[in-house]
């Protein structure tokens with residue numbers, strides 16, 4: 017057991033890089049510039065620290081070692097977009113194979129090109145973040161655009177150039193290697209197409225590059241594909257996930273491991289679960305769109321903080337373990353009144369590589385048909401790590417008339433990922 021001064025001696029002072037709002041009673045809230053005393057580092061992500069006499073968990077990524085009064089620039093912060101790692105990943109085939117193998121996703125883009133093939137004649141197209149060039153190749157294969165500028169920042173671009181030539185489309189498709197916000201096109205384009213959606217729609221924030229390219233290269237009256245996007249939410253059951261990560265500790269091999277459940281909650285339920293597959297029967301209410309994006313009017317500044325509201329009427333009694341999120345994007349027709357193509361990544365559509373995203377509550381709540389679950393969602397972009405965000409949920413459960421005492425409120429913030 018450390019004595020007081022030993023404890024003092026092992027403490028280190030850190031400076032907060034930016035504001036942080038704790039999402040549970042054991043997490044400290046602080047402001048950029050606050051000086052915190054770190055007492056322990058139980059994990060690489062969460063440290064045990066003190067601020068003005070209050071003790072709690074703090075996210076390690078927000079802590080900067082203060083040297084001689086100035087904040088020493090943490091070298092990893094020099095790359096707040098983590099481009100080295102990000103484009104490094106896209107320079108290998110693993111992610112491209114996953115995306116190309118996603119039939120729902122790839123067929124949706126093929127359908128967009130096919131159903132607009134006549135209108136695409138003589139059009140100039142920019143394919144932002146073309147990867148292996150599949151969308152650009154669909155344009156050349158299924159339509160007669162005058163030019164497709166396929167822009168790709170990773171080293172995959174050199175292979176994409178080979179694929180274009182291999183398929184005989186090098187007269188129509190020009191591959192440009194570089195970040196879309198930095199490359200120069202010889203002309204403006206009529207259509208800006210991109211597959212930019214990340215987990216929970218926005219993670220990776222590639223959408224920022226799409227907006228910058230729109231403002232710079234899309235002619236007035238040009239078309240954005242996708243044209244709109246929506247984040248959808250639903251309160252849900254997650255029995256098997258809860259059993260696997262939390263109930264497990266109740267009686268493993270006839271022993272009581274429940275003292276580990278607070279750790280399990282911290283380790284498994286603090287961050288959202290990507291690649292969750294929700295079954296339609298897990299939905300406790302009708303899903304609702306909480307965030308809607310118009311790709312013609314959305315501004316980069318809007319991405320800092322996006323808010324939405326929800327009001328669910330519980331349709332069937334069950335256990336409310338958390339919320340599940342997914343997204344839908346729409347591609348308007350190039351001709352007025354033409355059919356819109358939709359890519360829906362929810363449980364009632366074909367499976368996609370995004371699957372869905374599960375936000376687990378700290379404690380499940382039994383709910384009955386007729387109860388209501390209302391609240392707000394805030395997507396707060398990370399001020400330091402520009403591809404990350406925190407999703408903060410506030411909810412109130414109101415019992416139905418025949419279940420009036422089931423009223424409670426809750427709030428929780430989920431870092432994605434820092």
Ligand SMILES: N=C(N)NC/C=C/[C@H]1O[C@@H](n2cnc3c(N)ncnc32)[C@H](O)[C@@H]1O
Nearest residue numbers: 106145147168169195196211212213214225
């Ligand atoms: N849908 C998701 N999440 N990612 C799939 C799409 C990601 C692809 O777009 C490229 N990319 C991402 N941002 C840019 C940019 N600003 N300029 C040029 N290429 C870029 C990546 O290297 C991948 O090949």
